[in-house]
Amino acid sequence: MLLDIRLTPNAAQNRIDGIFRDGEGRSRLKVKVTAIAEKGKANDALVKFLSKSIKSARGNFEIVSGTLDRNKTLLVKGEPSEMENKLKTWLEQI
Numbered sequence: 001m002l003l004d005i006r007l008t009p010n011a012a013q014n015r016i017d018g019i020f021r022d023g024e025g026r027s028r029l030k031v032k033v034t035a036i037a038e039k040g041k042a043n044d045a046l047v048k049f050l051s052k053s054i055k056s057a058r059g060n061f062e063i064v065s066g067t068l069d070r071n072k073t074l075l076v077k078g079e080p081s082e083m084e085n086k087l088k089t090w091l092e093q094i
Contacts, residue, residue, distance in 0.1 A: 001087065002073055005074060006031070014033050
């Protein structure tokens with residue numbers, strides 16, 4: 001599964017901040033992390049935060065697009081129906 005993210009580094013706390021519609025009309029999940037955008041620290045913090053929030057192993061998340069950009073696309077690996085259920089449950093809680 002692919003998850004579109006709008007990442008804001010150097011925030012006061014790690015949190016989900018709703019849904020963002022980018023200039024192309026694409027819906028992205030707004031995520032804020034406390035890590036700075038230097039040497040991949042914000043990307044690592046994003047993966048760590050999402051893995052804890054969704055309760056899935058960190059290895060199940062891979063940034064496939066936007067490693068140097070605020071707009072990112074993450075590949076969420078795992079058994080499709082199980083990950084779909086986890087993501088639906090998680091999104092309902094935010």
